[in-house]
Amino acid sequence: xxxxxxxxxxxxxxxxxxxxxxxxxxxxxxxxxxxxxxxxxxxxxxxxxxxxxxxxxxxxxxxxxxxxxxxxxxxxxxxxxxxxxxxxxxxxxxxxxxxxxxxxxxxxxxxxxxxxxxxxxxxxxxxxxxxxxxxxxxxxxxxxxxxxxxxxxxxxxxxxxxxxxxxxxxxxxxxxxxxxxxxxxxxxxxxxxxxxxxxxxxxxxxxxxxxxxxxxxxxxxxxxxxxxxxxxxxxxxxxxxxxxxxxxxxxxxxxxxxxxxxxxxxxxxxxxxxxxxxxxxxxxxxxxxxxxx
Amino acid sequence: xxxxxxxxxxxxxxxxxxxxxxxxxxxxxxxxxxxxxxxxxxxxxxxxxxxxxxxxxxxxxxxxxxxxxxxxxxxxxxxxxxxxxxxxxxxxxxxxxxxxxxxxxxxxxxxxxxxxxxxxxxxxxxxxxxxxxxxxxxxxxxxxxxxxxxxxxxxxxxxxxxxxxxxxxxxxxxxxxxxxxxxxxxxxxxxxxxxxxxxxxxxxxxxxxxxxxxxxxxxxxxxxxxxxxxxxxxxxxxxxxxxxxxxxxxxxxxxxxxxxxxxxxxxxxxxxxxxxxxxxxxxxxxxxxxxxxxxxxxxxxxxxxxxxxxxxxxxxxxxxxxxxxxxxxxxxxxxxxxxxxxxxxxxxxxxxxxxxxx
Numbered sequence: 001x002x003x004x005x006x007x008x009x010x011x012x013x014x015x016x017x018x019x020x021x022x023x024x025x026x027x028x029x030x031x032x033x034x035x036x037x038x039x040x041x042x043x044x045x046x047x048x049x050x051x052x053x054x055x056x057x058x059x060x061x062x063x064x065x066x067x068x069x070x071x072x073x074x075x076x077x078x079x080x081x082x083x084x085x086x087x088x089x090x091x092x093x094x095x096x097x098x099x100x101x102x103x104x105x106x107x108x109x110x111x112x113x114x115x116x117x118x119x120x121x122x123x124x125x126x127x128x129x130x131x132x133x134x135x136x137x138x139x140x141x142x143x144x145x146x147x148x149x150x151x152x153x154x155x156x157x158x159x160x161x162x163x164x165x166x167x168x169x170x171x172x173x174x175x176x177x178x179x180x181x182x183x184x185x186x187x188x189x190x191x192x193x194x195x196x197x198x199x200x201x202x203x204x205x206x207x208x209x210x211x212x213x214x215x216x217x218x219x220x221x222x223x224x225x226x227x228x229x230x231x232x233x234x235x236x237x238x239x240x241x242x243x244x245x246x247x248x249x250x251x252x253x254x255x256x257x258x259x260x261x262x263x264x265x266x267x268x269x270x271x272x273x274x275x276x277x278x279x280x281x282x283x284x285x286x287x288x289x290x291x292x293x
Numbered sequence: 294x295x296x297x298x299x300x301x302x303x304x305x306x307x308x309x310x311x312x313x314x315x316x317x318x319x320x321x322x323x324x325x326x327x328x329x330x331x332x333x334x335x336x337x338x339x340x341x342x343x344x345x346x347x348x349x350x351x352x353x354x355x356x357x358x359x360x361x362x363x364x365x366x367x368x369x370x371x372x373x374x375x376x377x378x379x380x381x382x383x384x385x386x387x388x389x390x391x392x393x394x395x396x397x398x399x400x401x402x403x404x405x406x407x408x409x410x411x412x413x414x415x416x417x418x419x420x421x422x423x424x425x426x427x428x429x430x431x432x433x434x435x436x437x438x439x440x441x442x443x444x445x446x447x448x449x450x451x452x453x454x455x456x457x458x459x460x461x462x463x464x465x466x467x468x469x470x471x472x473x474x475x476x477x478x479x480x481x482x483x484x485x486x487x488x489x490x491x492x493x494x495x496x497x498x499x500x501x502x503x504x505x506x507x508x509x510x511x512x513x514x515x516x517x518x519x520x521x522x523x524x525x526x527x528x529x530x531x532x533x534x535x536x537x538x539x540x541x542x543x544x545x546x547x548x549x550x551x552x553x554x555x556x557x558x559x560x561x562x563x564x565x566x567x568x569x570x571x572x573x574x575x576x577x578x579x580x581x582x583x584x585x586x587x588x589x590x591x592x593x594x595x596x597x598x599x600x601x602x603x604x605x606x607x608x609x610x611x612x613x614x615x616x617x618x619x620x621x622x623x624x625x626x627x628x629x630x631x632x633x634x635x636x637x638x639x640x641x642x643x644x645x646x647x648x649x650x651x
Contacts, residue, residue: 034422082618085626092362093625095425096578099364099571100617107611221567225433228426267437270430277423278415 004136006258007251012142012211014250015149019204020227021234021242022149022156023197029237030173030193033091036098037078039224040105041198045071045205046215047109050118068202075198076191084187102221109217117216120209145207152200153243160239165192173237222266226253229273235286244284308501311586312494318593319490338600340554342593343489344547347496349576349588351543354500356574357583358509359536360516361417362425365432366544367569369405371560373545374552375439377401378477379470381553383446385481394483398492398549405545406538408435413537417530432570439560444471476559477552484553492550493589496543500585503539512536575613578620 020042027035048070052063082101086094128139160166168189171179180186208223209215226249234245249269257265276283322339325331348370355363377397384393416427444453446468471477503509511532514522523529552558562568576595580587599609623629 028422034426082622085622085628088627089625091422092356092360092582093621095362095422096574097618097621099574100614100621103571103610103614104618107614111607111611225426225429229430232423232426261441263441264437267434270434273430274415274427277419277427281419281423 002258006254008136008138008142010251010254011247012139012145012250013254014230014247015145016204016208016211016246017223017227017230017250018149018243018246019152019200019207020223021231021246022153022239023200023204024228024231025234025236025239025242026156026169026193027197028231030169031079031083031190032173033083033094034098034228035083035194035197036095036224037101037105038197038201039220039222039227040102040109041071041075041078041201041220042205042208042224043109043215043217043220044074044105045202046120046209046219047113047118048202049206049209050120050215053121054118064203064206067206068199071198071202071205072195075194075201079191079194084190087187102224106217106221113217115217117214120213120215122210122213139211141207141210145211148203148207149243149246152203153239156196157239159196165189169193226269229269232273232283233276235283238283238285241283241285304505307586308497308505311497311501311589314586315490315494315497315589319486322486334600335597338596339486340484340489340550341596343486343493344550344554345573345576345592345596346493346589347550348544348547348573349580349592350493350496350500350585351540351547352573353577353580353583353585353588354503354536354540354543356577357581357585358504358516359512359533359540361533361537362574363428363537363540364425364567364570364574365412365428365430365435366540366573367565367567368428368432368435369409369541369544370548370551370569371432371435371439371565372408373401373405373542373548374558374565375471375477375548375560376404376545377549378480378552378558379444381481381483382470382477382479383468385479390481390483393481394488394553397483397553398546401545401549401552402542403545405548406542409538409541409545410534413534413541417533417537429567429570432565432567436560436562436565439471439476439565440474442471443469443473445469474559476557478557480552480556480558482553482556484550489550492546496546497585499539499543503536504585508532508535572613575617578617 020038023038023041024035027033027038045067048067049060049063052058052066053060056063058066078101082097083094086097122141128137130137160169168179168184169192171182171184172186172189176186179189205220209219227246230245230249231242232245233249234241234243249272252272253265253269256268260268322331326336348366351369352363352366355361355366377400380400381393381397388396412428412431416424416431419427442453444451446452504513511522511527512535514525514527515529515532519529551564560566572595576592577588579595580589580591595613599605605612
């Protein structure tokens with residue numbers, strides 16, 4: 001039974017990674033940049049819910065909506081102020097700026113909320129599921145996390161395939177110049193992508209903090225980096241890939257924590273990234289992109 | 294007839310200014326120290342100045358000359374620091390300080406170079422964002438492993454384990470060198486400001502000569518246009534690996550200096566984690582990407598300022614991050630570059646017409 005329990009914990013963690021990875025993969029697929037600050041947007045989303053529920057006494061659901069709004073505004077602002085001026089600049093410059101933004105968010109949170117760990121109240125108040133006469137307990141937050149991430153994954157896939165703005169995203173990710181000639185507002189499309197990615201980050205933040213109820217200014221950075229690993233694992237730019245990569249990574253991390261070494265689990269996760277990039281750089285579901293001279 | 298200084302070309306002159314700056318700073322500091330004008334706080338910072346200057350120069354070789362972003366340089370520093378500290382601790386009683394430090398230095402640099410080479414083989418096949426994230430991942434792996442590693446030595450040889458000190462199965466007289474998360478304690482204090490400055494100058498000689506060598510020019514050609522460089526027969530992987538390994542090994546040297554300045558060495562997020570890698574990157578960006586002298590100045594200034602302005606220490610990282618973003622946008626944004634060019638043109642045009650009127 002303990003194997004099943006570890007597996008389920010892994011799937012729970014993996015669904016959170018999957019949600020974060022969806023944000024990464026959309027932004028990477030369309031703006032062709034690694035939004036390093038994505039993990040820290042999650043942290044801000046967590047703090048927004050924390051302040052809403054604990055300090056202002058809001059209904060958890062209302063707090064989540066507020067948190068999504070905060071993160072969306074934050075994501076679009078970051079894109080407008082820091083990333084848009086650098087469109088067309090070297091990838092190195094964009095990446096360093098993204099690291100700067102990530103650091104900025106962490107330090108703002110550090111100044112505003114302090115470095116002490118905040119005890120996050122679980123916003124999922126459903127009863128836990130008990131199987132085999134209580135031998136295997138599945139936490140309700142696990143079930144909610146998995147369901148929410150599946151719904152979002154399917155919703156996003158439909159959004160990108162069926163709606164006008166989703167198709168505009170695909171066009172921009174294929175060729176910015178050509179998309180612009182076809183009358184697509186490239187900057188606007190990228191801003192929408194950031195908005196979607198950031199609102200997903202808010203949901204991911206809430207679920208992450210509900211499953212692991214401690215909140216610090218650095219809460220988002222490690223899951224953020226691991227979610228990027230997940231996005232690469234699944235094939236960057238691919239929505240189902242990000243989902244599968246996230247789940248697999250969460251399971252691998254939890255199983256290695258349980259059966260190999262808890263100290264080395266991060267090292268194992270990162271080794272997977274290196275192995276994937278060596279063996280199949282495009283990831284599980286990614287496409288080969290030819291480089292033009 | 295041209296004077297001697299006039300015959301020196303621009304790069305040689307530039308390099309001489311860099312060396313001169315370091316030597317002059319060293320002399321001034323030594324005079325100030327001997328006349329008692331330097332507080333103990335600043336004296337404690339002298340070796341860190343050199344450490345950070347060396348690692349900043351090392352990273353600038355990767356970022357500025359090779360044109361690839363590494364956010365795992367603290368990992369190479371960590372390798373250099375731990376291997377050299379283990380050596381120095383093991384031979385603390387049996388060797389005199391001078392040769393011991395020299396060998397420790399070589400061991401630190403060589404092991405960092407070896408790790409850099411091994412990491413470089415897979416990593417340098419990637420580009421841009423992937424490379425950055427893999428170096429970051431690698432830095433975290435190193436930190437994790439070092440934190441979990443127990444290493445001891447006795448008459449039976451070397452023992453190591455990932456579990457705890459007891460499972461080393463050591464003899465009574467054995468010496469535990471690395472105690473997991475507690476790290477290495479009792480490293481001899483072999484480094485001082487003079488050693489630091491000498492190492493900094495050696496680093497500068499290596500890096501500046503490398504940049505102006507045939508190899509260095511090949512590396513810069515790859516940076517500027519990889520496909521064009523490949524098409525004229527430059528072996529991209531080979532030259533990238535050379536530059537990356539050299540950069541890693543110099544970061545290892547900085548680690549050696551770091552380890553021998555402290556009696557306790559452990560791998561914390563603060564000194565060898567992601568934060569440290571970012572801090573080194575801030576030095577490089579603030580000093581100017583590709584500008585070796587700038588890296589040294591920025592490393593020294595940014596190490597000195599927070600200590601002098603204690604009141605700002607809460608805002609230190611906040612200010613760094615704002616500076617990082619502002620510098621990148623000011624220097625790299627296509628619109629800002631265009632605006633700056635136009636402004637410059639208008640200013641020079643204004644001067645010219647002004648002269649004509651006069």
